[in-house]
Amino acid sequence: MPELPEVETVKNGIAGFIGQAKILRVEIRNRHFRDIIPEDTESKITGASILGYRRIGKYIIIDLDNGLCLIWHLGMSGRIKTFKSLPDQQEKHDHILIETSTGWLIYNDPRRFGLLVYARQEDLFRTKYLCNMGIDPFDDRLDTTYLAEKLKNKKIPIKEALLNQNIINGIGNIYASEILYASRISPLRASDSLSKEECTAVIENTKKILQKAINNGGSTLKDYHKPDGSLGYFQYMHCVYNKTGQRCPDCKCDITKTGGIKKSVQAGRSTFYCPTLQK
Structure with missing residues (x-):
């Protein structure tokens, strides 16, 4: 999607x-x-x-x-x-x-x-499409206080919380994995376990990664093309998404021992992460 x-x-x-x-x-x-x-x-x-x-x-x-x-x-x-x-x-x-x-x-x-x-x-x-829409990632109101409050008392994994369009809108499966990797946060962590510093990191990396993806025309994996028929380029910049078994760009671990990037299924969606760097 x-x-x-x-x-x-x-x-x-x-x-x-x-x-x-x-x-x-x-x-x-x-x-x-x-x-x-x-x-x-x-x-x-x-x-x-x-x-x-x-x-x-x-x-x-x-x-x-x-x-x-x-x-x-x-x-x-x-x-x-x-x-x-x-x-x-x-x-x-x-x-x-x-x-x-x-x-x-x-x-x-x-x-x-x-x-x-x-x-x-x-x-x-x-309308039913927008009445419960969460905050836009580029909205100045998206700050540490907002996110920490939204995650408070939520036991669901943080990856699932990022996909909740009623909290932050627009983030999907690809970018949730990339945002959590950049934030060094395991997608398996309970949402309410994030510190304020980690919430700040999530917000900063959300804005940074989404803007970089926009600048590169998005990610073309299957069906997506730009209106003129050309392809996006950001898929070549993914750090973990769809890279099971590979070494992540910032890790110096021995992948023969660690297995490299892991794939997990959360709420029916594929999640990719580095267990060495993401805690």
Whole structure:
């Protein structure tokens, strides 16, 4: 699933390509996604002009001049593609086509776990998608006091807490492993065992790693591509994610004895960590 850096990259890509264009035509070929696309979506947004683009957690928000906004989520396998003109042949799973005055947006989603709905702008944070959303990693309110309070009395592993979108939004499986590695904290530790200093380290490394990933276009592992079709680069900078048995960049241990980077499954998700450095 695309995480915050990938969603931010896609948002920036379509904003730079489409800009404040007018929506000329909308063709929805399949409405059956995580939630069914409302039947009146075409009539609601056709003719509106785009005012701007936002990212909230893993959602892309497109504000329109008619008081509505589009709420777009890429799900597990969704891709938003940009074109100056409509390709002669579309790909399988091209489910949504949006023609604007500056180009086309085409949404491709083989698994259809994504989402495209609209809401009134004033109701955006009352929708079920955003009403319980946690704080953004780049929000100045994310500080040691906030995180320590959220983790207090939580016995779940810290890795699972980082994936909780009601605490900090946008962090997914890849970046949770990378953040905890940089913080030298075992993903198996109980959340309430972290000291204030360790909470500070988690916050600092969250901002640092996510920004570095954004700067490098995100991580392309399976389905993720940028809107222009190019790949992200940050996967080449992963320290532990998907590197079972390898030596981590900062460790000098004998991996014939330690086994190198370990893989564990937590709440159904793969976790990668260095047991030598992460305590």
